[in-house]
Amino acid sequence: MALTMDELDFGPPDYKEMLPETLKRNYGKWIYHELIKPGVFKHVSSTGDEVYTVRSGQPKFIASSTVLKLCDLADKYCEGSLRFTSKHSIEWIVPKKDDVDKLIEELKKLGLPIGGTGNAMHSIVQCTGWVHCHTPATDAPGIAKAVYDELISYFQRDDLPARLNIAVSGCLNMCGAIHCSDIAVLGVHRRPPKVNDEVVSKACEIPTMIASCPTYAIKPNPKAKSIRIDANKCMYCGICYSICPGVPIADAKNDGVSIWVGGKVSNTRSGPAFSRLAVPYLPNNPPRWPEVVEVVKKIVETWASEAKPHERMGEWISRIGWPAFFDKTGLEFTDKHIDDYIFSIRDMRVGARIRGREMK
């Protein structure tokens, strides 16, 4: 028996049922925190209570049998509660200092890496990709895994110039709002969708499709009760496909990956900023995406060795200038890097203020 209308719409369970006892007791009373070692920090309350938080990575898609193992550890060390962060790490909140290293040993046995705090590489925000989505041009979880495997030491230590946020999204829908990350890896389509008139006429709302297109590339095709797509206007965003199965856009030959750098969301220092295009296209090369991993690694290593303390990727690039960024990373600057879409003129450098190194 389905629930009646009166029984629906009740919302999430109360957070007070979810919090560990120590946090409930000290709610709103915390006065400072300090990093103890990579992956572990301590919070101190005005009541004198302390808690230790151990942060671990996770596979993101988890088997329920593994969830039960996480619960066992949380019961043993964390007062029967565990928490996920907005970047999908797991936080293990431990009231007893002596339990911290014991917990870490057990997490290591489960294969969960410890880290992602302070000036480290934080957990990689990622969409579902080819695991379970119909629109992606690439497999975000597969790329995230390959990047993690290569850069895991940066997750486990915290001696980078500042924090490093990497995010991966499979298509221009950008689930996870990856467009403000230090490094964003974004799946891209490069050909317009192919229109299947029969499916469009049967399964899709044509006015909605026309309205959805950001570049007004979709026009009605009344004869076929379908639409046509102006290939000169389409910029392959795929939003029409996300609402209509009759315009498939996936293309094994041309789909691939773009890389963006220098974004951030926090208000600290220079404030929020978008990521900017670094590499317009790299091929899809599953299962390990070596070309993508190589570029990400090169960018991280260049920043890590050249940035001054507290400089996020974008702050470092602002200081040295974009010509130096392309020079130092060896990435090619192409016509695709100059915005010709909406805000193009705002991105041009006005006047004649050129750094010495930019004239060489």
Next chain:
Amino acid sequence: MSDTPLLDEAEKGPWPSLVTEIKKTGFKGLLKIYELAYEDKVTHWTHGGMVGYPGYDAGVIGRLSDRHDILRDCHTIRMIQPAAWFYSTKKLRKLVEIWNKYSYGLMNFHGATGDFQLIGIETDKIEPFFDEVSKEHWDIGGSAGDFRTASCCIGPARCEMALIDTLDIYQTLMSDEEILNDMHRPRFPYKFKVKIAGCPTDCIAGVARADLLVVGTWRDNIKINQEEVRKYAEKGVDIGLIASKCPGNAMQWDGEELKIDNDNCMRCMFCLQKMSKALRPGDDRGATLVMGGRARGRYGAFLGWVLMPFIKLEKPYEELKDLIYKLIDWWDENGRTKERIGETIYRLGAGKFLKETGLKPHPAMVQAPRNNPFWFYWPGEVEE
């Protein structure tokens, strides 16, 4: 020979593998569909049509594979996460027990918006699953053009910088009947996302994606413990360097005493984060409201902009809810299909938006006033 040679390769390496997790569930159909994507370099998932729980028109993402010989319907359920993603093991174990009855037990912690996602349920199992899980007070989240599941940072539960009670605001909004009605029965031009950050560090990444971001802040002075500042300096923290990064040029450090010019402090949080034992935010607390962020879109991506520099937030947050609906009602009236509120304002102009909502212009909304002489007058503002 393995059925999934490419995914086996993806399993290798030190980071915990989702492929290993999928294998643990025994969900061979999904694994095969995933392997085919690696072989063919395209996804093998397609639209799943309208599926869901009777009475709810959102929250279940219909998904079919294009290889019905391997696997047919395999939907995702978005479930409203508990505030700040805290789970008691008691609730989580029970959830797992129920989910295992109706699926292979694959879970995603979490989806990008914040919901926890249950992956892979057949159409006819959605109803009995929700009948059972709803008894444990787990509700379905948002999708399509509706009030999306909100999200909030850890706030006062474990952060000394929390300037508003993010968990309580989240719980209040997500338990509100009108909001839940608008979450479960889409009627808006597109999605509407609310995010709640305890301080301007914005750990919830709201500026990039929230239609309305509530950010905890303060308007009196930062409290300085000079003794603790000196201790940080003794431990090797370069306080001069931190001061040099202050965006308002509001800090002075002479090696003995730290001075902060609070009128020029921009509430960026950098110095507080670096010296949490020595610096505390003030006590006159409230929120800055930021609106209109979104990823890509017709006019490119938008970062959220200041709607109100400071408001007081008092339980039960009625004023906040009224404001949210003032924004939604205007947008619902004026927005086009697939247009987020920031884009509607961009298309029609902030002048019209402010005029029609009765919200006040404030110089903190802009980086600078306009640089062109083209604007409109409203009827009655000039003589006929």
